[in-house]
Amino acid sequence: MIPLRLLLFSKLPNGAVRSIYSNFGIQNPNLTTTIITHVPPPSSASMGTKVSAMVIDGKSVAEDIQDKLTVEISRMKNKFGVVPGLAVILVGDRKDSASYVHNKKEACESVGINSYEVCLPQDCREEELLMHISSFNDDPSVHGILVQLPLPSHMNERNILNAVCIEKDVDGLHPLNIGRLAMSGREPLFLPCTPKGCIELLHRYNVDIKGKNAVVIGRSNIVGMPAALLLQREDASVSVVHSRTKNPEEITKQADIIISAAGKPNMVRGSWIKPGAVLIDVGINPVEDSTDPRGYRMVGDICYEEACKIASAITPVPGGVGPMTIAMLLLNTVTSAKRIHNCN
Numbered sequence: 654m655i656p657l658r659l660l661l662f663s664k665l666p667n668g669a670v671r672s673i674y675s676n677f678g679i680q681n682p683n684l685t686t687t688i689i690t691h692v693p694p695p696s697s698a699s700m701g702t703k704v705s706a707m708v709i710d711g712k713s714v715a716e717d718i719q720d721k722l723t724v725e726i727s728r729m730k731n732k733f734g735v736v737p738g739l740a741v742i743l744v745g746d747r748k749d750s751a752s753y754v755h756n757k758k759e760a761c762e763s764v765g766i767n768s769y770e771v772c773l774p775q776d777c778r779e780e781e782l783l784m785h786i787s788s789f790n791d792d793p794s795v796h797g798i799l800v801q802l803p804l805p806s807h808m809n810e811r812n813i814l815n816a817v818c819i820e821k822d823v824d825g826l827h828p829l830n831i832g833r834l835a836m837s838g839r840e841p842l843f844l845p846c847t848p849k850g851c852i853e854l855l856h857r858y859n860v861d862i863k864g865k866n867a868v869v870i871g872r873s874n875i876v877g878m879p880a881a882l883l884l885q886r887e888d889a890s891v892s893v894v895h896s897r898t899k900n901p902e903e904i905t906k907q908a909d910i911i912i913s914a915a916g917k918p919n920m921v922r923g924s925w926i927k928p929g930a931v932l933i934d935v936g937i938n939p940v941e942d943s944t945d946p947r948g949y950r951m952v953g954d955i956c957y958e959e960a961c962k963i964a965s966a967i968t969p970v971p972g973g974v975g976p977m978t979i980a981m982l983l984l985n986t987v988t989s990a991k992r993i994h995n996c997n
């Protein structure tokens with residue numbers, strides 16, 4: 654039995670909303686059941702000024718998931734002698750990629766997943782990368798393989814993603830897994846981490862998806878396209894807008910739910926948003942900031958200051974979808990290890 658846990662979010666970052674959030678733990682790794690009760694905001698917050706959107710706290714949801722994974726992993730180790738392993742391959746020296754890979758490695762350590770990291774030079778040959786993938790495919794201590802994207806332009810992304818065996822495709826980006834995601838009645842072995850994290854946030858915050866108008870901004874293989882497929886599986890009516898869409902704001906203005914993965918800082922303005930909409934911002938765009946020790950800070954695709962006055966709920970950047978992507982990667986790795994070793 655997993656103990657019932659209560660988390661009290663007495664003061665959210667915007668200070669306006671209190672929510673009591675009771676979690677019944679992970680029963681099925683693909684489906685977590687959560688009940689959230691929204692307590693009305695204190696009256697002072699609603700006097701005169703507009704009440705701002707609830708902040709969807711991806712960071713604390715991710716921490717909650719990772720806490721449960723830590724317990725589960727130690728159980729697997731004690732009962733079956735199985736320790737989940739994740740291999741991460743990084744090609745080239747993009748600073749953002751190196752930083753995400755670092756975050757993934759730290760997260761593995763914190764929950765007890767063994768992580769194996771391979772860093773290859775920017776000018777590495779495709780054959781060499783394929784060789785590493787192939788040896789991880791054959792390595793029984795590895796249950797998940799992630800090739801950090803984007804790859805250098807001389808490499809063929811399709812070839813590379815194809816080479817990961819589908820049983821270890823914890824990124825959910827192998828064409829067979831994506832193909833299954835697109836077909837009703839077929840189940841992928843893994844769901845892509847970022848879209849899965851977005852849907853998980855909607856579930857955790859009790860957002861109805863069925864029958865709602867959902868708009869996905871962006872059509873990338875890694876986020877936009879699988880997010881649109883997942884939303885359809887949740888019975889949303891889905892529109893996809895992208896760089897060639899004429900007047901995207903006319904479409905987003907109809908949306909009950911927006912998942913934005915455009916990669917353009919502050920692109921979604923207040924005027925694009927229907928009052929009461931739920932906003933999931935996948936964008937992590939670096940903008941120069943001399944007051945930050947790194948010299949830059951991350952902003953989303955959605956203009957937060959405008960949007961939080963109109964939406965009913967919104968994910969912050971950072972602290973929203975990013976940490977959930979990592980939590981879903983860890984969850985997929987644990988699911989994979991259980992499936993491979995038949996431990997339950």
Ligand SMILES: Nc1nc(=O)c2c([nH]1)NC[C@@H]1CN(c3ccc(C(=O)N[C@@H](CCC(=O)O)C(=O)O)cc3)C=[N+]21
Nearest residue numbers: 753756800801802803824846951971972973975976978
């Ligand atoms: N094969 C592959 N799988 C991926 O899942 C994948 C990828 N390639 N390429 C790049 C994107 C991006 N991505 C992120 C992971 C963690 C944060 C993250 O930790 N974000 C934190 C910190 C952000 C910061 O300030 O640096 C936050 O949003 O709070 C963000 C983004 C995974 N991706």
Ligand SMILES: [Mg+2]
Nearest residue numbers: 871872895896
């Ligand atoms: Mg696009």
